[in-house]
Amino acid sequence: MLTEVTATRYVTPLREGGSLPGIVEADDLGTYVMKFTGAGQGRKTLVAEVICGQLARRLGLRIPELVRMQLDPVIGLSEPDQEVQELLKASGGLNLGMDYLPGSIGFDPLAYQVGPEEAGRIVWFDAVINNVDRSWRNPNMLVWHGDVWLIDHGATMIWHHNWPGARASAAKPYNASDHVLASFGPDIASAAAELAPLVTEELLTEVTADVPDEWLVDEPGFDSTDALRRAYVEPLLARAGTIHERITLDAPTTNGPSRAPGWLADRLTPGARTTRRTANEQSVKDGGQ
Structure with missing residues (x-):
């Protein structure tokens, strides 16, 4: 189970992404990047962050530690940004924290070299979770x-946005042509040989158990959170065994749009920062569509 901490001070928002995460301090004296349940992407983004982040850590990939983070919106009363105020008000209770890495900088493929082995492990992992958001546009x-x-693994496992079509969606190949590490000659075969045997039903069951029940309740089509957790295990287990045979590495596009589905690309756009409340208000204006 993830460690639980309580946010004690809201430091500053991070405006690079669409969900407007924020840097916060917690009662364990740690500093975290908090991702909010009240963001427009909703709790499924946090579910994906936990499952994929914990899976990556178990496979030996470097992921900042994840924690459960309790938030009292009162800590943001002095924040002058109305958008941040609304987000905090919509996110009282349990949220997700990611260990803040002070002094870290964004990866630039022109400035940093990644060996074929490490590149292969990352590309293979992204193929398993169907990560549509680690491209050269947004590493x-x-x-x-x-x-x-x-x-940032919120834009993964896109099949969990449409469970009736999950089996067909999860069976699709993975186009890594625009992956930020595609040009480093990723050794996908070696990565699959090393990592695929580690992705067992037992491991995935342990990883999905780290998702708080609060983020899984009331999912249409499931009568319990345990049933929903099993639904996450099945496609990941199937993809881990064979996805290396269905990874495409063609010439990357040079000026094309994101390969993410349109509805998801909209959510990934930096300007698409809406809290759940404002999203609902817009739905009412649009006639509930």
């Missing part, structure tokens, strides 16, 4: 103390 990697760290 979602940091360099800290000379090492590459993976962050």
Whole structure:
């Protein structure tokens, strides 16, 4: 189970992403990047962060430590930004924290070299979780103390946004042509040989158990949180065994749009920062569509 801490001070928002995460201090004297349940992407983004982040850590990939983070919106009363105020008010209770890596910088493929072995492990992992958001446009990697760290896994496992079509969606190949590490000659075969045997039903069951029940309740089509957790295990287990045979590495696009589905690309756009409340208000204006 993830360690639980309580946010004690809201430091500053991070405006690079669409969900407007913030840097906060906690009662364990640690500093974290908090991701909020009240963000427009909703709790499924946090579910994906936990499952994929914990899986990566268990496979030996570098991911900042994740924690459960309790938030009292009162800590943001002095924040002058109305958008941040609304986000904090919509996110009281349990949220997700990611260990803040002070002094880290964004990964630049022109400035940093990654060996074929490490590149292969990261590309293979992203193929398993169907990560549509680690491209040259938006690497979602940091360099800290000379090492590459993976962050931001909210735009993964897109099949969990449409469970009736999950089996067909999870069976699709993975196009890594625009992956930020595609040009480093990723050794995908070696990565699969090393990592695929580690992705067992037992491991995935342990990883999904780290997702708080509060983020899984009331999912249409499931009568319990345990049933929903099993639904996450099945596609990941299937993909881990065979996805290396269905990874495409063609010439990357040079000026094309994101490969993410349109509905997801909209959510990943930096300007698409809406809290759940404002998203609901817009739905009412649009006639509930």
